Amino acid sequence: MEFVIADTFTDSLARLTPVEQKSVKSTAFDLQMNPASPGLNFHRLDKPRDKNFLSIRINDDIRLILHRTPASLLLCYVDHHDKAYRWAEQRKLETHPKTGAAQFVEIRERIEEVVVPKYVEPEPAPPAPAQQKPLLFASIGDDELLSYGVPPDWLAVVKDANEDSLLDIVDHLPREASEALLELATGGKPKPASAAQPGADPFEHPDAMRRFRVMTDVDALRQALDYPWDKWTVFLHPVQRQLIEREYTGPARVSGSAGTGKTIVALHRAVFLARKWRESRVLLATFSETLANALHDRMRRLVSSEPRLAERLEVGSLIAVGIRLYTQQFGAPKLLTAQRLAKIVAEVAGTAPSTKFSVSFLASEWWEIIDAWQLSSWESYRDVRRLGRKTRLPEKVRQTLWAIFEEINKRVSASGWISNAGLFTRLADRFGSGSRSPFDYVVIDESQDITAAQLRFLAAIGAGRSESLFFAGDLGQRIFQTPFSWKSVGVDIRGRSRTLTVNYRTSHQIRQHADHLLGPEVADVDGVTEIRKGTISVFNGPAPELREFSDEEAEEKAVSEWIKARIADGVEPHEIGVIVRSEHEVGRAKHAVELTGRAYRVLDDHMTLTTGSICICTMHLAKGLEFRSVAVMACDDQIVPLQQRIEEITDEADLEEVYATERHLLYVAVTRARDQLIVTAGGPASEFMDDLRQ
Numbered sequence: 001m002e003f004v005i006a007d008t009f010t011d012s013l014a015r016l017t018p019v020e021q022k023s024v025k026s027t028a029f030d031l032q033m034n035p036a037s038p039g040l041n042f043h044r045l046d047k048p049r050d051k052n053f054l055s056i057r058i059n060d061d062i063r064l065i066l067h068r069t070p071a072s073l074l075l076c077y078v079d080h081h082d083k084a085y086r087w088a089e090q091r092k093l094e095t096h097p098k099t100g101a102a103q104f105v106e107i108r109e110r111i112e113e114v115v116v117p118k119y120v121e122p123e124p125a126p127p128a129p130a131q132q133k134p135l136l137f138a139s140i141g142d143d144e145l146l147s148y149g150v151p152p153d154w155l156a157v158v159k160d161a162n163e164d165s166l167l168d169i170v171d172h173l174p175r176e177a178s179e180a181l182l183e184l185a186t187g188g189k190p191k192p193a194s195a196a197q198p199g200a201d202p203f204e205h206p207d208a209m210r211r212f213r214v215m216t217d218v219d220a221l222r223q224a225l226d227y228p229w230d231k232w233t234v235f236l237h238p239v240q241r242q243l244i245e246r247e248y249t250g251p252a253r254v255s256g257s258a259g260t261g262k263t264i265v266a267l268h269r270a271v272f273l274a275r276k277w278r279e280s281r282v283l284l285a286t287f288s289e290t291l292a293n294a295l296h297d298r299m300r301r302l303v304s305s306e307p308r309l310a311e312r313l314e315v316g317s318l319i320a321v322g323i324r325l326y327t328q329q330f331g332a333p334k335l336l337t338a339q340r341l342a343k344i345v346a347e348v349a350g351t352a353p354s355t356k357f358s359v360s361f362l363a364s365e366w367w368e369i370i371d372a373w374q375l376s377s378w379e380s381y382r383d384v385r386r387l388g389r390k391t392r393l394p395e396k397v398r399q400t401l402w403a404i405f406e407e408i409n410k411r412v413s414a415s416g417w418i419s420n421a422g423l424f425t426r427l428a429d430r431f432g433s434g435s436r437s438p439f440d441y442v443v444i445d446e447s448q449d450i451t452a453a454q455l456r457f458l459a460a461i462g463a464g465r466s467e468s469l470f471f472a473g474d475l476g477q478r479i480f481q482t483p484f485s486w487k488s489v490g491v492d493i494r495g496r497s498r499t500l501t502v503n504y505r506t507s508h509q510i511r512q513h514a515d516h517l518l519g520p521e522v523a524d525v526d527g528v529t530e531i532r533k534g535t536i537s538v539f540n541g542p543a544p545e546l547r548e549f550s551d552e553e554a555e556e557k558a559v560s561e562w563i564k565a566r567i568a569d570g571v572e573p574h575e576i577g578v579i580v581r582s583e584h585e586v587g588r589a590k591h592a593v594e595l596t597g598r599a600y601r602v603l604d605d606h607m608t609l610t611t612g613s614i615c616i617c618t619m620h621l622a623k624g625l626e627f628r629s630v631a632v633m634a635c636d637d638q639i640v641p642l643q644q645r646i647e648e649i650t651d652e653a654d655l656e657e658v659y660a661t662e663r664h665l666l667y668v669a670v671t672r673a674r675d676q677l678i679v680t681a682g683g684p685a686s687e688f689m690d691d692l693r694q
Contacts, residue, residue, distance in 0.1 A: 064084070487526045510674075
């Protein structure tokens with residue numbers, strides 16, 4: 001007999017108290033060890049549509065819903081008595097007649113009672129046909145709808161759907177059916193589900209594997225139950241699974257808008273490679289310590305029952321990995337800081353012929369061009385493409401500046417300092433010249449913010465192995481690095497780039513508003529295009545609140561009241577994030593949270609989130625985080641986009657790049673929200689607020 005758990009069970013388990021969860025887990029382990037144990041209190045339901053549903057009494061109030069057949073025992077749902085029974089009475093477990101996938105199907109009669117009155121209001125006379133909105137799927141045949149996983153009982157309801165009723169209907173359908181209908185409604189052409197072979201296990205169908213998981217042993221069950229809130233490390237979309245398990249002929253990249261599961265793909269890809277190649281060492285890395293800590297926690301959950309596998313998987317930030325390898329190869333590095341460089345630049349500029357450029361410009365030009373590309377000759381500086389720089393420099397001016405930069409290079413080198421770019425360049429030279437690579441396979445998350453030197457280092461590590469490099473990222477969330485050609489540093493992903501289009505994290509309403517900040521597609525310097533249109537969310541929520549106040553005090557008070565309302569709704573403090581453009585606006589966020597009387601933490605580069613505390617952070621540090629509820633504050637005119645950046649522009653051609661990165665920042669901030677979002681301004685609002693309102 002197969003022992004199976006459903007994602008509806010892990011979701012409902014997470015909503016119970018810790019004491020209740022412990023009792024449920026104990027019962028689940030007892031069931032797995034001995035499904036016929038006389039100590040388990042099985043009960044038949046009074047009004048089940050599916051006769052195979054049973055309940056188990058956990059305590060006086062909590063009931064566990066099971067589905068039992070001679071072939072399988074499925075943990076379906078757990079809740080307080082009445083809610084648990086109501087859940088079972090409204091569903092049945094079926095094998096879809098077309099696809100062969102196991103799926104929970106809601107009883108249609110119940111939905112008709114709820115949905116129809118919502119959009120058929122009593123009027124003296126029915127509306128004229130010309131006033132009715134067109135039906136979305138009336139022209140699609142039953143066979144095609146079935147091929148998308150629509151349950152037979154729901155065909156008539158689906159064919160009656162219009163744009164007003166669609167979102168209500170898809171909430172009650174199996175996930176593969178709702179995704180296909182949403183894609184059809186937005187002009188796409190979904191791929192029909194693969195039909196199962198006769199006699200195939202309905203739980204092994206790719207669509208079924210997104211919601212059901214067969215537990216092979218006690219360790220697998222313990223892993224699934226220990227972290228029920230992070231279900232996407234267990235239940236994968238078929239497209240995600242294909243990208244994870246695919247064989248690539250060279251470097252590959254998976255992209256997608258915020259919330260489409262790129263990080264989950266990266267995690268599983270790293271584990272897949274470690275399992276596939278038993279003697280290999282695999283690196284999973286990202287650009288910051290904060291994100292690396294989050295990745296490490298998720299990886300620990302994913303491979304907790306396989307300690308030998310975990311030994312071959314390293315998780316960390318790229319800079320931490322680089323420092324460790326550099327220390328092994330060359331000794332501990334003397335890392336060049338911004339303060340140290342500023343001092344050197346000021347000294348050199350003070351003795352150089354007078355120029356119109358400030359010390360601040362010279363320092364940024366050195367970091368972003370000279371150092372980033374490790375330029376060591378006049379010819380290399382003369383010919384380099386200065387993508388993303390705000391000032392155009394003719395050759396004669398560059399020649400004058402090169403004399404300054406050449407002297408800066410000499411002083412940095414003579415003092416023994418090394419920059420991050422220099423560190424990775426030296427590592428690239430070492431491993432590219434034949435030294436044994438420290439990793440056989442590398443998976444990079446948030447790859448849109450990788451630097452040229454880091455990518456050159458990865459290219460050296462992955463040379464000669466077709467599947468050695470795998471990247472996950474979103475060009476629409478590039479907020480740290482200026483664009484550059486990956487191909488120019490030895491990483492060519494053309495033909496091996498795929499885009500995810502199903503959003504699991506952010507509600508339809510939040511995603512729809514956030515998408516207005518970006519265009520329908522984004523291309524990198526090499527011409528690889530990410531198509532953003534067609535992305536769909538799998539759940540609904542309240543519309544975002546966009547509010548403008550007369551002053552900062554009024555804004556802070558309103559945000560505090562909003563936070564109090566979320567906590568009253570059952571949102572835990574650590575599930576709330578307050579995000580601002582920069583450190584200059586953190587004080588406004590702190591004042592708003594202090595008015596609630598709740599504890600908070602201001603996130604920095606090395607901090608992890610804390611249970612019981614509301615998180616306050618800047619838009620840059622919010623990257624990679626997610627919260628149930630998010631307040632994006634201080635979206636004032638001259639703050640978003642930041643007026644200082646605009647004033648620094650000396651060439652109008654660079655204005656587009658500045659506006660793009662500022663849009664990316666706001667996009668990152670608003671897409672950290674899963675269920676509720678409020679965006680506020682404490683004065684005249686940012687022009688981007690109008691885009692969000694569309």
